[in-house]
Amino acid sequence: MATKPIIKIAAICGSLRKASYNAGLLRSAIELSGSIDGIAIEYIDISPLPMLNTDLEVNGKYPPVVEAFRQKILQSDCFLFASPEYNYSITAPLKNAIDWASRPPNVWATKPAAIVSAGGGFGGGRSQYHLRQIGVFLDLHFINKPEFVINAFQPPAKFDSDGNLIDAEAKERLKAVVQSLKDFTLRLQQGN
Numbered sequence: 798m799a800t801k802p803i804i805k806i807a808a809i810c811g812s813l814r815k816a817s818y819n820a821g822l823l824r825s826a827i828e829l830s831g832s833i834d835g836i837a838i839e840y841i842d843i844s845p846l847p848m849l850n851t852d853l854e855v856n857g858k859y860p861p862v863v864e865a866f867r868q869k870i871l872q873s874d875c876f877l878f879a880s881p882e883y884n885y886s887i888t889a890p891l892k893n894a895i896d897w898a899s900r901p902p903n904v905w906a907t908k909p910a911a912i913v914s915a916g917g918g919f920g921g922g923r924s925q926y927h928l929r930q931i932g933v934f935l936d937l938h939f940i941n942k943p944e945f946v947i948n949a950f951q952p953p954a955k956f957d958s959d960g961n962l963i964d965a966e967a968k969e970r971l972k973a974v975v976q977s978l979k980d981f982t983l984r985l986q987q988g989n
């Protein structure tokens with residue numbers, strides 16, 4: 798019997814902080830991915846990327862670290878973004894990574910994506926809407942539902958001091974996002 802192809806999900810975090818709650822969401826998603834058939838989530842570190850400067854593009858080539866990142870994006874079937882909110886928008890490191898992978902050829906194009914976020918009052922929700930807007934031009938296809946935001950500062954604690962998600966209800970909601978991303982990716986790949 799032919800083995801079913803695995804959906805490759807690239808997990809990308811907009812925070813570079815060691816104990817980042819948003820990175821914690823992605824670690825949790827990776828942990829729970831074992832209970833969803835047919836997916837593999839890989840954490841893609843965006844911290845080594847230089848600040849975008851098109852002078853770094855020489856003879857149509859990108860710096861090796863950028864090229865390696867672009868290859869990871871190209872080889873993924875879909876994306877799970879953890880997008881913290883900085884001043885009502887996405888973070889500079891995430892925008893930088895998105896911009897590098899949008900350079901020709903745009904390696905985001907036509908692929909599905911989902912967003913989760915942890916933050917203050919709105920749980921990072923405003924950054925999610927800005928990311929969706931950016932995705933219009935990139936030809937990303939975001940799942941509409943379920944939405945996932947979590948207030949990281951409201952007691953009881955949802956994260957431990959290392960940024961690990963410790964809230965059982967949130968883990969269930971996170972799992973529903975990953976399941977929805979998988980289902981939507983399969984639908985797009987199968988053209989129905």
Ligand SMILES: Cc1cc2nc3c(=O)[nH]c(=O)nc-3n(C[C@H](O)[C@H](O)[C@H](O)COP(=O)(O)O)c2cc1C
Binds near residue numbers: 817882916
């Ligand atoms: C420059 C900066 C701007 C921020 N602006 C917002 C904001 O507009 N809304 C919000 O809810 N939190 C804001 N925060 C708080 C972060 O979203 C919060 O610290 C979050 O935990 C960061 O994500 P991380 O834990 O993954 O690093 C801001 C933090 C920084 C450093």
